[in-house]
Structure formats: structure tokens, C-alpha cells
Amino acid sequence: MTPHDEPRVVRAAAMPAGTPAVPVAIVGAGACGLTAALRLRDAGIDCVLLERDAVPQGSTALSSGFVPAAGTAVQRAAGVDDSPERFAADIQAKAHGTAAAHLVRAYTEAIAPALDALQQRHGLAFELLDGFLYPGHSVRRMHTLPARTGAALVGALTAAAERAGAMLVTDALVRELWVGDGDRVLGVGYTRPDGGVEHLASDVLLLACNGFGGHRALVAELLPEMRDATFAGHVGNDGSAIAWARQLGLALADLGGYQGHGSWAVPQGVLITWALMAEGGIQVNAHGRRFHDETQGYSEAAVHVLAQPGGVAWNVFDERLLALGRTFPDFRDAEAAGALRRADSIDALAVVIGCDAQTLADTLASARRPLAPPLYAIKVTGALFHTQGGLDIDARCRARRSDGTVHPNLLAAGGAARGVSGNAVWGYLSGNGLLSAVAGGYIAAHTARELLEAA
Template sequence: MNEPQRTVRRAAKVEAEVHVPVAIVGGGACGLTAALMLADTGVNCVVLERDALPNGSTALSSGFIPAPGTRTQREHGVAGDSAGRFAADIQAKAHGRAAPALVEAYAGAIGPALDALQARHGLEWMLLDGFLYPGHSVHRMHSLPQKTGAALMAALLAAVEAAGIPVLTQAVVDTLVLDDQDRVIGIDYLRPDGRRETLGCDALLLACNGFGGNPKMVRTLLPEMGEAAFGGHVGNDGSAILWGTALGARLRDLGGYQGHGSWVTPQGALMSWAVMMEGGVQLNCEGRRFHDETQGYSEAAVHVLAQPGGIAWNVFDTPLLALARGFPDFCEAEAAGALRRCDSVAALAECIGCEAPVLQATLDAMRDGAAPDGRVFARGLEAPYFAVKVTGALFHTQGGLDTAPDMRVLRQDGTPLPNLLAAGGAAGGVSGDAVWGYLSGNGLLSAVAGGYIAARTAAALVGHKEASA
């Protein structure tokens, strides 16, 4: 892949046939949420999307969003959760290295954002209350009934269409146009036939995700993931970082990312980590466990890649198979032939390619209750055993443009650019600067909460401009 050309040009004005109050670059969960919230306030916007159909990283995710204090949470009788408790969980997972102001902003905004999407745009949330995801102290993970990111994108797109919001697809934005006061006044973009077009705007939101699809950036900034499978969207080419660098904007937490230690191979599908949390284990080709699986699926990617061949086996039994089959991603992987049934320890050892006595000792240690790494098992696994071959993968990056809590992009000196905003994967997230800082759901948290906050900021900026015109 060639390095994308993302530039900034200066002009006193733009020659554009169309001018909108707010332009949004990127039609994933972040951009579409922002567009819906702007429509609710009566502010017109246009979403520009590089693909023929908006999908992005959201469609490739599980579509799960953590949020405290929602209507859905209350209806399920979940008590004691709050933005403060959620913020504490985020910081605990990041070892205190997440940006405090952003943690507070996202934790406070995500509940109202989900409630607004439900009340005004028909997204009917359900609460995943059968188990706790790593790092969460209470059940707060929300999903649409289909439990897929593709369903989330379809619902957002349907809402955008119903609201009459224009989404310009196959529009590759490559240039930001700013005046001499650092105010964005337009954007240049390419059409499929090679034509270049310009759109004028009063405010711009970059919602174009991170750099996981840019191999050169990944090898430079995330060397441990340089050769890992990429489970995200190839359009995550680092555009926001390239524009920010050209503008002299400040960058943050470029070493942060979401990995996943359960990327089914060779099928290339995601297996839910719920199986690990409820008693499943990861074994290497020697038949040994090699980390505490309950610490999180993001850092598990690094642990798995460190094993011989970068391979591990997810091993579980019949009750856990029933749990796994509640997730569409697993069902797709099973249909593709990923699931192996083994009726005995000897058969499981043959499947993995390890010595049966070593494997037996691993399984026996689970029955003892507490493993040397500190993980506590409520029970051991019982035959028949089931195994799925997995590797570690990179899903999306968590570093990017540094922003104020209102999503305005910051200069190197910490002052905000007048009307340039960034959210979701384009901005630095709340996972700190390392893989282990990622709390389950942080990606869609920053996308949806960030889009919600950015819309309020953009609406205020545009309103102020109109009032002073």
C-alpha cells in the first residue's frame, strides 16, 4: 500500500458550488452518530465516505458499546453504575494512563448518546448481562439484538436515511483547506472518475478512524503488531494523523491499540472472548496455558503472537459451546469449519499436536481451582472438548490527534484549532499508550460518545458563526 497523500492548503476562500455548516469525514459509527445528533439540533451536515457503502471498523466489530446509567440498564435492574464508576474502570484498565479529561467526557456522554439514539432514532438496545467483560465492574455492555457491528451500521444508516442526511460515498478526502487564521473553510476530495471537487464548510469533523490499515505506520509505531493479522478496515490509513502533522497539531497515545487474541485462523473470523471469561482457556502447541485469559483480549494478542508459530488453541467444553453459539461471529466461524470436537484428552492432544501427559496436567491444574498465574477456575473442563485455532490480530488503533474534551483538535501548545474537530479513531482515545490499556468496548465508546460530543460542539460553533454573521 502506498502512503496516502493527505495535505493542507491555505486559501482566503474556497471556490465551491456547495457549502454546508458541518462536513464530516468518515461514515462509521462516529460520523453517523454525529450526523444524527446534528440533525436533532437542526444543523445541516454532509457525511463524506470513501467506500461505496459505509461500513468501516464498526461493521467488522461485535458492535458492543459500554455505557452507564442508560434506560436499558435501568430496565434490566442494574443499580449502582455511574459515569464515575465507569471512568474508574477505564482508568484501572489503563493503569491511570488514559487522558483524565477525555475519560470523564466520554463516560459522561455515552449513556445520553445511547438513550438519544434509542429514543429519537429507533436503535433498540439490549444489555449483555450473562457475563462481565474484562475490566468492567458491572453489566453495562449494550448491543442491538443481532449482536454484530454490521447490524449497528445498518441501523445507523437507516436512521441517517430517515433523517434525510446526505451521505456522499466514494468521496476520498485528501486536502483540508484552511485560511490564515487556521480556520477550516473547506475540503477537497476525489471522485471515482478522477474528478476533484471542493466542499465549503463552517466546521469540520474528522471521523475517519486510525492507522491500523497503514502497514508502514503500524511497523513504525506498533512494531509488535508489524506482522500481525489485521482485523480492521483497510481504509484506516492514518489520514487524520497525516493532516494533523501537516497542521502542527499535537498527537497522543500512538502506542495504544486494540488487539485481539482470538482471531480464528485460517478462517479470519472473531471468536467471542466470553468463552474465555466463563472458563475457557488458551493453550499453545505444547498444551500449556501461557497467560491469565481474564486480563483482557487486547493484550492477549501479544501473548498469543509470542507463542510458537504465533498460534494458540481456544479450548472449552459443552456448556461453553452453548454460550459461544449465542454470538453470530462464532456461528460463522463454526460454519466455516473452525470448530474441532475431541472426545478425549488423547484426541485433543492429537488435534493440538502436543503430548497427552502435558495436556492432562494442564487440565488437572484447572480442577485445582487456582492457577499459578492467579486465575481462579470455578470448575474444570469436561469431555467432550472443543478447540478452535486462533492467532493474535490488530483491530484498530487508539492513538491519534489530541483533542480537548469538546473534541476540538489541539495545537502543539495546547490551544484548540478554531473549528477542526476529531473523534473516534481519528483522535487519541482513553486506552493510554499500550495494548493492555484497552478496556472492552473502548473503540465504540470513543466513536459514539465522541461523535455525540463533537456534534454539540460543532452545533455551537456554527450557531455562534451565524449569530455573529
């Protein structure tokens, strides 16, 4: 990032003459921004989404696309008994009680109405992921579109937003926040592919843009254990929200929280679903030894894997789990790319891994579930996917100042704001990122409407 590209705050009495205006401007057209835009349009409020890419992608497109929610119509139809309270308890159990309580409550209560509205009003055909539980979830609550990819989710949200009349401006990289008296946001400035700068004024601004996982200096500063890890997230996670917050004196929170993943295939660079580990697969290091409890979750597994010789491990599983893996598009992509290795015996698997056969046999004998030949292995490393810290916000997604007061018209949610994973890698419960994005966008839109009505 050159100095000309650095996010900056521009202090001025007004936006440049002739600047177009909109009630709500949204920085970022991922799951958070698009959900907010849809709810605003449901309320008849005009909004503009400013998206840095030519086509909306972001962290959402790189995710699994699985959104956890409690008490949805989809769950009820499947006979699943769940509640926001139960979901909140699972989140706090994973985070050892360190997740922001006000956001845990707000998000677990908002996510079911948000998904139901997306399904009933905008045609997103969610279904309940069946067959296994991700670590930490006490019931089935992962909602997915039939394609089972994050790209499908962001594509469906984008199409719905365009049908609903939300204006989407792509190739628009927001670099400037214009602020006036009392730090009230006046609008934004964004660069275009030809290097030109355009401006947009707004009454309310929602930062739904990014985390900081792609900013190496911030990762080194705030997540030193991941400074050398592969970043498997989107380039848009450049820390701009943090830069603006620091310039405005806004509070930041949970900057040590992040989503890692201990199952990033190397050298293929493809995510291997943790469903294999959840259902009985194991991870072994280059010596054929198991080195952690895979049932604790894939986020903290990243740190465990990176601590192994060479920073790599092997996912080991059998035919039963292979069949499960092949139900996930990312797994099929990894297999097509040559990541999957087959071995008809433990001795043959030891050759694949390059370890002692007896050591590996002893490890497999102690597996949680018996693994019967033929066996399969995929070489993986630990990766950083998405940060979970950012602007401190209240339960209405209003940005907080360092003194605890709320900003008059700046909202933040999704990757730009603190999440519900606490301040460490082990606090991340599967799906927390999309929970914060979808529920946060839904809540932020309601808050924007209230701010507009009160003006």
C-alpha cells in the first residue's frame, strides 16, 4: 500500500461542491453490507454500497458460507429445538466467557429474524447442514444455500440487493472519511481504477468493510503468533477500519481475536473441511504423532499445526470420512488439485508421511474412532483467515469513542468491528464470522433507520 492509498480522515466543514448524497452509505458489499442494504430497502431507505472489487467477494466468498442461527423457520421445519439463549451459551462456552456479552445477546437474537427475512422476502433458499456438528455447537444450526459455498452466498445476496433497488458501486476503494464538527461523518472519498477520486455524502455511514488480516504490519503488531502464517483471507482485509478509528480516537476491542484454520492444504492452497476431524479424523505431525485435540476447533488448530516440525501436519481419515468430505465443493477442488493421498495400509501411509510405521500405528490405535484401511492423508498447514477484533460497538452497532460515548452517525459491523470470539484464537466458535456479518448488518440497518428518523 503506497502513502497515497493509506486510509485517512479528512476534516472539513462540508463535502466538495456538487457531491452526490444518499441517506446511508455502506463501505463493503460482503454479507454484512448486503444484509444491511436489503433491510434498508425493505424499509424504503435509499443506500449505496461501495465495493472495492469489480464483483462483490470479500471474506464472505472465501468462507464456507455456513451461517449459524438459532430459532429459524428452517430449524423448526427440521424439528430442531434451539434458542438464542442456547446459542449464546455455546458462544460463551467456546470463548470461556470472554466474548462481548452485549453483542452475543444482540447477535443471537437477531440472526434468526435476519435469515428468515432473507429467505421469505428475498428468496435465499437456506437449508440446515446435516450429518455432523461443528465443535462447540450443541445442536444443528448451520444454515447454508444448496451450493454450500461462500461464493454462492455472496452471489445470492448481491442479486437480491440489486433486485431490491440497492445501488452497488464496484471498483470503488474507499480511502477517505470526511468528518465535520463533532467528528460527524459527512461522507467518503473513493478511488477508481483510473486513479480518479470520487465523493459521496451520506447522513449515516456503515463500515462493513474488512478486518486486518491482510496487513502484515498490523498482524505482526497485534497477532505476533501469526506473523509468518499463510493469510488465506481476502486482500480487502487491509486494516482501513482500524486506521480510521485510530485517527478519530474511537475505541478498539478484542484485537487479539481471530479465526485461524488448521487445515489449509499445501501446496494446493485449498481449505479442507474440518468436518473430517469433527467426525473422527486425526491430525498427525511429520513424526506420525497426534499433537492436539481436534474436537476443540479448527481456529486454535492453526496455532498447533504451525508449532509442528516444518509448520505442517497431515489430516488422516478413512473411506467413511472420504465420502463425507466429497459432499463439500472445496474438498472436491482439493482432490482434483492432487491434495489427496491414498494408502492401502499403515505402512504405506507411513511412507507417504515420511514417518516411522510403528509410531504411526500406535497413534492410529489411540484414535477417537477406528480408522480402517484404505487410509487417506492430506498435507496441511495453519492459516490466518479473518481477524475478529475491530471498532468497539454497542448493541446497536454504533461506534464507541475511547471515553465510552457513541459516535453520532458512524456504525460498524462484520469484519470492521469487534466480534463475539473474545480476544484469542481459541474463542472462535465455528460460524462466528458470518454470524457477526449477517446479524450485525441486520442490526446496523435498523439503527441507521432510527438515526435518520431522529434527524
